[in-house]
Each structure stands twice: as structure tokens, then as C-alpha cells.
Amino acid sequence: MKYTHLKKLRDKYAIVGVGYTPQGKVPGRSALSFYVEAGINAIKDAGLKKEDIDGLICYRQFPAISNEPEATPYLVAQLLGIEPTVLSQESYCPRHHFVQAVSLLEAGFCNYVLIIYADNALSGRRMFIEEATHPEPKNDNYMYGEFGFVGDYALAARRAMFEFETGPNTWKEIAVSQRKWANLNPNATMYNKPLTYEDYLNSEYLIEPFRKLDASLISDGGRACIVTSVERAKDLKNPVVSIMGIGEANPSIDIHQATYITGPTGAKKASQMAFEMADITLNDIDACEIYDCFTYTVEITMQDYGFFKPGEGKDFFKDGFTAPGGKLPVNTSGGLLSEAYFMGLTPITEAVMQLMGRAEKRQLGVAIGNKKPEIILCSDNGGVLQTHATIILRRL
Amino acid sequence: MNTFLPTPTADTKFFWEATQNKELKFQKCRNCGHVRWPASIACPECHSFDFEYVISKGIGKIYSFVVYNVAFHEAFKQNLPYVVAIIELEEGPHILSNVITNNPAELRCEMPVKIIWESYENYNIPKFKPFEN
Numbered sequence: 243m244k245y246t247h248l249k250k251l252r253d254k255y256a257i258v259g260v261g262y263t264p265q266g267k268v269p270g271r272s273a274l275s276f277y278v279e280a281g282i283n284a285i286k287d288a289g290l291k292k293e294d295i296d297g298l299i300c301y302r303q304f305p306a307i308s309n310e311p312e313a314t315p316y317l318v319a320q321l322l323g324i325e326p327t328v329l330s331q332e333s334y335c336p337r338h339h340f341v342q343a344v345s346l347l348e349a350g351f352c353n354y355v356l357i358i359y360a361d362n363a364l365s366g367r368r369m370f371i372e373e374a375t376h377p378e379p380k381n382d383n384y385m386y387g388e389f390g391f392v393g394d395y396a397l398a399a400r401r402a403m404f405e406f407e408t409g410p411n412t413w414k415e416i417a418v419s420q421r422k423w424a425n426l427n428p429n430a431t432m433y434n435k436p437l438t439y440e441d442y443l444n445s446e447y448l449i450e451p452f453r454k455l456d457a458s459l460i461s462d463g464g465r466a467c468i469v470t471s472v473e474r475a476k477d478l479k480n481p482v483v484s485i486m487g488i489g490e491a492n493p494s495i496d497i498h499q500a501t502y503i504t505g506p507t508g509a510k511k512a513s514q515m516a517f518e519m520a521d522i523t524l525n526d527i528d529a530c531e532i533y534d535c536f537t538y539t540v541e542i543t544m545q546d547y548g549f550f551k552p553g554e555g556k557d558f559f560k561d562g563f564t565a566p567g568g569k570l571p572v573n574t575s576g577g578l579l580s581e582a583y584f585m586g587l588t589p590i591t592e593a594v595m596q597l598m599g600r601a602e603k604r605q606l607g608v609a610i611g612n613k614k615p616e617i618i619l620c621s622d623n624g625g626v627l628q629t630h631a632t633i634i635l636r637r638l
Numbered sequence: 639m640n641t642f643l644p645t646p647t648a649d650t651k652f653f654w655e656a657t658q659n660k661e662l663k664f665q666k667c668r669n670c671g672h673v674r675w676p677a678s679i680a681c682p683e684c685h686s687f688d689f690e691y692v693i694s695k696g697i698g699k700i701y702s703f704v705v706y707n708v709a710f711h712e713a714f715k716q717n718l719p720y721v722v723a724i725i726e727l728e729e730g731p732h733i734l735s736n737v738i739t740n741n742p743a744e745l746r747c748e749m750p751v752k753i754i755w756e757s758y759e760n761y762n763i764p765k766f767k768p769f770e771n
């Protein structure tokens with residue numbers, strides 16, 4: 243119990259507004275325009291005034307496409323017409339935003355922290371290769387034909403296939419179940435595009451052992467949310483969704499040297515911190531929103547969280563256990579695989595919408611045959627498993 | 639095959655200079671014996687700045703590997719399918735490289751490999767091939 247001192251933060255801070263934009267393929271828009279739209283919509287959704295926002299944190303900034311200006315937090319703040327006390331943006335992938343927001347609120351530097359991610363990656367044809375995972379000298383990886391995220395996560399997945407029983411038969415369950423969720427979500431890129439096991443297994447390898455269907459979508463659009471105190475949240479218009487537990491871990495070692503890629507990854511330590519703060523166990527979790535840049539990421543994260551033992555994912559995910567109507571719903575918007583890619587904000591904002599009871603056709607509850615959720619477990623992961631955040635959200 | 643050549647930095651200059659003589663050179667900590675990669679001014683294990691150079695035998699095993707069936711850059715189209723692998727060298731370091739094989743389906747994690755050198759312009763690039771003991 244190393245983190246019991248964090249219990250004082252349990253249910254003290256809340257997520258009070260979510261900002262959406264058009265998403266999927268939305269041509270003719272700059273990344274910056276999605277930042278601004280998502281930010282404004284989150285402020286409106288929370289029922290706040292722009293002057294209330296005194297912290298602005300942006301997720302990782304990818305290099306701007308063509309001749310667009312870089313979406314720096316200066317520029318986002320300028321276009322939102324706000325003058326925050328604190329501005330922050332990651333340059334690589336450390337998933338620090340919610341720990342940072344809670345820290346800023348707890349210390350008293352900020353009262354309302356706006357967190358945004360946006361990009362025009364699909365229309366801008368970003369391949370996620372130029373801006374690979376590695377700081378300098380990245381060209382020495384290019385030399386071997388290794389171009390970033392897909393290959394790097396595939397290296398982790400291949401090693402996992404060697405160390406314990408996993409592979410396409412496990413990953414197809416994850417891809418198919420998430421697609422079923424997407425088919426309940428008209429905002430999802432893969433809405434009305436059913437996926438069968440045969441479709442999955444018949445598709446060609448992209449970088450073996452990964453198929454395209456193992457990989458997250460590339461999306462245009464943005465997503466935002468606002469963090470404040472539960473005390474303030476009670477005076478705002480949305481149902482109160484509190485941060486019950488939060489944890490972070492950064493194993494940091496590059497995939498090409500790391501030996502934690504088959505677990506335990508940072509997910510284990512981060513979740514221990516979050517669960518000790520929340521003072522609950524896995525049995526209290528009603529649903530999960532797991533960062534799913536690849537199918538394998540869902541498996542290794544939930545394995546490290548302790549839902550099943552190494553290699554037992556194949557049985558855990560089968561028979562729709564995590565699909566609509568299943569016992570443990572996972573990635574109820576379709577996730578990064580089938581809804582849209584907004585980094586950790588895809589899973590975290592979906593949990594907020596579910597707990598607020600605003601998830602429409604995919605809303606967990608009697609209609610879908612699941613329990614109305616009170617506690618949802620979320621993950622955010624970055625780099626190539628180099629950084630991990632766990633967030634447990636609760637409807638108060 | 640290579641469009642992209644090595645990009646030596648102040649930290650990796652010694653490594654690429656050694657490849658001119660077909661030597662795979664690493665820093666070994668004089669305090670704790672840890673052989674490190676990537677190159678660094680200090681040992682990440684014990685923080686000693688004191689090191690010596692060691693030449694790897696170029697023998698190791700495949701820690702993990704993937705098979706590219708799609709070229710993310712035009713220059714690699716003619717090589718498809720090709721294998722990118724993490725090689726665990728006998729001396730300890732894990733390095734990224736290619737495994738050269740006509741039959742990627744034969745590859746397994748932990749399979750023994752040894753170094754082969756491919757020359758491009760002024761560089762020798764370390765690559766690996768399966769190796770029967």
C-alpha cells in the first residue's frame with residue numbers, strides 16, 4: 243500500500259464537460275480548427291464561460307501538415323480568446339495530462355483545466371511514420387525499414403506470442419467486439435460496417451503479425467474535456483463524474499531495448515496506484531475504456547490490470563464477453579480501432595459520457611443488457627508502451 | 639536496399655567509425671560491467687562515466703521480429719517482404735536490424751543469428767542471418 247496517501251484525492255476532482263467535433267474524414271479543415279471547435283464545445287458542454295478556463299493542456303503535437311501553422315497552446319489559447327495561468331503540451335507521448343490537471347487543481351494554481359487533442363491526420367494523409375516514436379537519431383531505424391508505431395507494436399506482439407499464448411485468435415475477438423460497439427455509435431467511423439472473424443482472418447498482414455484491423459484508425463477531428471473540483475462540478479449542469487483513482491507509470495525504455503513489452507508494462511504500476519487511491523478492486527468495475535492503439539494493447543493492458551493471467555486473453559475476450567450485452571463492456575464507443583483516434587481522450591471521454599448517461603444507443607444499462615455503470619476503468623498509453631496512465635471514473 | 643544511411647551523432651560516432659572495419663563496437667562500464675546501447679555518456683545502471691570499448695562477436699538471437707508486407711517508403715517496395723528484428727547480442731545489448739532470409743516463415747524468437755555486413759556508400763551496415771550452431 244505505497245499510495246494510500248493519494249486517498250485524500252479520491253472523488254475530489256471531476257470531469258465536467260466533453261467537446262466533440264465532426265470526426266472521421268472531414269476534408270478542408272486545419273488541425274487547429276478542430277482544437278478550437280473541440281475546446282469551445284467542451285466549455286459550452288460544461289456550462290462555463292471561456293474566462294473560467296485557467297489551465298490549457300494539449301496532447302502531443304504532431305508536426306503541422308503542409309503550410310499550416312503548428313497547433314501550439316499559445317495559438318490555441320489565442321483562438322479560444324483565453325489567457326490561462328498554465329499552458330502545457332507534450333512533445334512526445336507521456337500521458338501526464340490528468341495527473342497534471344489534478345495536481346494543478348490541488349495546488350490551487352488552476353480552477354478549470356481544459357484538455358484537448360485534435361488533428362487533421364486523415365485528410366492530411368499523415369502516415370504516422372515521419373514523426374516516429376523515437377527521438378534522434380530516428381533515421382538509423384529508417385535504415386532498416388522500421389517506420390514507427392505499427393512495426394514497433396508488432397515487435398511487442400510477436401514477442402508476446404512467443405512468451406504466452408496469444409495472436410490473431412485473441413486479437414480478432416477484440417477487433418470484432420469493438421466493431422459491434424461502433425455499430426451502435428453513429429459518430430463512429432466504422433458505423434454500419436460490420437466485421438466478422440472471417441473478415442479479420444481473411445485480411446492481409448500489414449506488418450506481420452498485425453493486420454490493418456489490429457491498428458487504430460487515423461482520424462480528422464478533435465476531442466476535449468474539462469477537469470475541475472467535485473465541489474464546483476456540483477454547481478454545473480452535467481451529472482458529476484469524479485476521478486476516483488488515478489495513477490501513472492513511465493517505464494520509458496525504447497521498444498528496441500525493452501523487455502517489459504510482454505508485461506508487466508507500466509499498466510501494472512499505474513493501476514496499482516489508481517486502485518489504491520480509489521480503494522476498490524477489479525470486481526467493482528462495471529466497464530472499461532482501454533487505450534487501444536492496437537488490439538494487442540488492449541490485451542496486455544487488461545492482462546497487466548489483472549483481469550486474466552498471461553495467455554488467458556483468448557478465453558477472456560471470446561463469446562462477446564466485452565461486446566454489447568457482455569458481462570464486461572470494453573471500449574463502448576468502438577474505441578480507437580473503430581470509433582476515431584483522439585489519443586487517450588477517445589477512451590476517457592467515452593467513459594464520461596457513459597457515466598453521465600449520455601451515450602444514446604450505446605448507453606450501458608438495461609437496454610443493452612448491461613448494468614447501468616457506476617465505475618468505469620480507463621487507460622491511456624503512449625510511446626510504445628513506454629508510458630501509461632490509469633483513470634478510474636465514477637458517477638457520484 | 640538502403641536509401642537511408644546511418645546518421646552518426648556525437649554519441650554514436652564511435653559506433654559507425656568501427657563499422658568501417660566491420661566491427662560492432664559498444665561501451666562497457668568499467669564499474670559494473672554493463673554493456674550499453676544506445677550509446678551514452680554514462681552507465682544507466684550505476685551512473686559511472688568510466689567505460690571501455692568492446693567488440694561484439696556479432697552473435698546473438700532474435701528477441702522479436704516482424705515481417706513488413708507493405709512499404710511505408712517507396713525505397714523499400716522492391717524488398718517486400720522484409721524482416722525487421724530486435725537482436726539480443728551475446729554481450730547483452732538489444733539492437734534493431736534486419737534478418738536476411740528467403741523464408742521469413744522459418745524465423746522464430748530466440749533463433750540464433752550472426753552478423754553479416756552490407757556495404758552502402760561509405761558505410762557497412764550490420765545485419766543478421768539465421769545461424770546453425
